[in-house]
Amino acid sequence: MTQNQTWKFRDIDLDFLSHPATGDLVAKTNEDAVKRSLRNLLRFRRGDKPFHPEINSGVYDLMFEPATPMTAIRLQQEITRVIEKYEPRVILDRVGVDLESGGNSLIINIKFTMKNSLRQSALTFSLERLR
Numbered sequence: 036m037t038q039n040q041t042w043k044f045r046d047i048d049l050d051f052l053s054h055p056a057t058g059d060l061v062a063k064t065n066e067d068a069v070k071r072s073l074r075n076l077l078r079f080r081r082g083d084k085p086f087h088p089e090i091n092s093g094v095y096d097l098m099f100e101p102a103t104p105m106t107a108i109r110l111q112q113e114i115t116r117v118i119e120k121y122e123p124r125v126i127l128d129r130v131g132v133d134l135e136s137g138g139n140s141l142i143i144n145i146k147f148t149m150k151n152s153l154r155q156s157a158l159t160f161s162l163e164r165l166r
Contacts, residue, residue, distance in 0.1 A: 066149065066152075066156050069122070069124050069125055069147075069149055069156075070156070070158050072122060072124075073118065073122060073125075073145060073147075073158055074158070074160060076090075076092060076117055076118065076121055076122060077092045077094050077114060077117065077118075077143070077162075078092070078094070078095075078162075079091050079092055080092075080095050080096075090121055091117075092113060092114065092117045093113045093117075094110060094113060094114065094141075094162065095162075097109055097110050097113060098110075098141065098162065098164045099164060102134045103134075104134075106134070107132045107133070107134050110132045110141065110143075111130050111131070111132045114130050114132070114143065114145070115127060115130050118130075118145070118147075123150075124149060124150055124151075125147040125148065125149055125150065126147060126148045126149075126150060127145070127146075127147050128146040128147055128148060128155060129144075129145070129146040130143070130144070130145055130146075131143070131144035131145075132144075139163055139164050140161055140162065140163040140164070141161065141162045141163075142159065142160075142161050143158075143159070143160055143161070143162065144157065144158075144159045145157065145158045145159075
């Protein structure tokens, strides 16, 4: 690979949408592919990924702990561990976890740099526990 070439990351869109002109499956590329992968990775529970029970984030297990600052720190550590171990396309810059006032939802903020880019990207999403 020469200095001017860069890696292009490409994943199948899990919504299985078809391209209107060609009918082929639409693919997620680069930043969109990595963001989708991070969201999916953090939602895995033990046993969700066939033949790979070791791939799990533990986020759902920690969501049902009392909503304290210590729980937020443990969530932050778990998210960092999972991303660094199972997503080789990113360099993790920062992970933030905010507990909502009612304690029923989490706001997860992830800042990362993709290995094929120098630009920092951000992913923010919410997870809610249902009672």
